Every structure is written in structure tokens, then in C-alpha cells.
Amino acid sequence: MYIPPSEFDPYSWAGTTNSLTVSKSTSSNNNQASAGYYIGNRNSMKFHLPSCSSVAKMNEKNKVRLNSRQEAIKLGYVPCLNCDP
Structure with missing residues (x-):
């Protein structure tokens, strides 16, 4: 059973503070910044x-x-669902 991620921090419910925060990786954005362009597919109309x-x-x-x-x-x-540009 799939449960989509939410804004709820599972470690804050107990009243404890946790300095560790989980965030979405920005590595794909870093890849684009270094390359400076995207590749589109004329057939699927997706860009990568x-x-x-x-x-x-x-x-x-x-x-x-x-x-x-x-x-x-x-x-x-x-946007492509694999690389999430």
C-alpha cells in the first residue's frame, strides 16, 4: 500500500526536537546548472x-x-518523471 509523503515530521509527534531534516535531493538541479540546457523529445513532448x-x-x-x-x-x-528536471 502506497502512502504519499506528507509535511508531517514523524519525529516531532513525541515532543522531541530533532535537528535532522529530510528534504528532496537537489542533485538533479545541480546537474542542469552545470550542463546549462535540457534535451526534449519531439515524440513524447517530455524534457530531460x-x-x-x-x-x-x-x-x-x-x-x-x-x-x-x-x-x-x-x-x-x-518534465521527465525519471530525472525530474
């Missing part, structure tokens, strides 16, 4: 980080270079 495993499987004729996330969204592309 250049390091995404889906890009390696993509046919070369379907690859589109996108300079920013905003550009990709403006052109109708949606």
Missing part, C-alpha cells in the same frame, strides 16, 4: 536532463536542445 537515462534511449532525430526549463514548458514539453 542531459544525464537522464531516457536520453540515451532516445532516437537522435527526436532530440531537441532546450536552453531553459521555461522555454521547454512554453513549447509544450513536460
Whole structure:
């Protein structure tokens, strides 16, 4: 049974303070910042980080270079669920 994550901190219910906080990894954002662009797929209309495993499987004729996330969204592309750009 899948339970989606929530804003509830499971360690705060007991009244104890815990300095450890869990946050979503920003490694995918760091990858994009170093590469400076995204790869879009003309067929699926999804965009990916250049390091995404889906890009390696993509046919070369379907690859589109996108300079920013905003550009990709403006052109109708949606983010890949694997690399979460």
C-alpha cells in the first residue's frame, strides 16, 4: 500500500526536537546548472536532463536542445518523471 509523503515530521509527534531534516535531493538541479540546457523529445513532448537515462534511449532525430526549463514548458514539453528536471 502506497502512502504519499506528507509535511508531517514523524519525529516531532513525541515532543522531541530533532535537528535532522529530510528534504528532496537537489542533485538533479545541480546537474542542469552545470550542463546549462535540457534535451526534449519531439515524440513524447517530455524534457530531460542531459544525464537522464531516457536520453540515451532516445532516437537522435527526436532530440531537441532546450536552453531553459521555461522555454521547454512554453513549447509544450513536460518534465521527465525519471530525472525530474
